[in-house]
Amino acid sequence: MDAELTLEKAINKARQSEQKRMSRILEGLEGVVCQMDDVLIWGASQSEDDERLRKRLTRLQEAEVTLNDKCDFSKSRIKFLGQLIDATGVSADPDKVGTVKAMTEPSNVSERLRMQLMRFSYIISHVPxxxxxxxxxxxxxxxxxxxxxxxxxxxxxxxxxxxxxxxxxxxxxxxxxxxxxxxxxxxxxxxxxxxxxx
Structure with a gap:
């Protein structure tokens, strides 16, 4: 159990360290957002997008960062951190909110209370x-x-x-x-x- 917690802390530390490293590498460049292991690069036009992408890739190459196979380029619509981003703006990802929308509305007070308490960790115990x-x-x-x-x-x-x-x-x-x-x-x-x- 302690080894699992130690490993989990080490993984979290590594993620934080990688996040800081990526933020430092891409610091000062316009049209880029770095969150966790996701990097979003955008431009007002295709040519601006391509120019910004070249600058970011050059900087990542100089820092010896290897990109994974999941990279997508020149997309007009993307999913980023649970949101859909396109030319019209930002909206909630239907895959993420579908379950919530499909839930039936609570029919009685105790069920409503249970639904509200589901947001928290709690234990109900009887005390005479x-x-x-x-x-x-x-x-x-x-x-x-x-x-x-x-x-x-x-x-x-x-x-x-x-x-x-x-x-x-x-x-x-x-x-x-x-x-x-x-x-x-x-x-x-x-x-x-x-x-x-x-």
Whole structure:
């Protein structure tokens, strides 16, 4: 496994090195783009294209670069880095987008979510609610439908649950409670009606 990773890193390093070398060799010449192991040379007319091609081939020959058999010359339409390039401009390669266009549209929410998550690496694992302190406490929050007599008891249980899950020392909690007892404005009713933000 480690040997495979080391080999993969070495191959990536070699690709980067070759990319830099090709970019340096063709540096300063107009009408050329070098990406990875692909070189695109263009001109506004056939004669300009031929002249630029001669200059690039001369420079590559001086640098002792060997071209492979896949080279195409004087094409009016090419596929380059997943795009179609021709006299009208640049467009997406239909071979690359065909699969996406052929996909059926998701029919329900969970399928849509799954489709969106396919863009990322993720793992879904179940964590029981009792293992998540915040979720456990929030599940016990007082509700608006609680009967008047039970509301105060439910608020008390909720506060106890929040305090039990606070990352504060007992001394700090006693200090907070003392300050709250000295507070002359009772906030309980206001909090139950929507908070202090009004």
């Amino acid at each position: 609610g009792k293992d998540i302190a915040t979720a456990d406490v929030l599940s016990r929050a007082p509700t608006e439908n609680t009967a008047e007599g039970l509301q105060e008891e439910e608020v008390s249980l909720y506060v106890d649950a929040v305090i039990a899950n606070l990352p504060a020392s007992d001394k700090r909690l006693i200090e907070i409670e003392t300050h709250q007892d000295r507070d002359t404005i009772p906030h309980t009713e206001e909090i139950l009606q929507g908070g202090l933000a009004r």
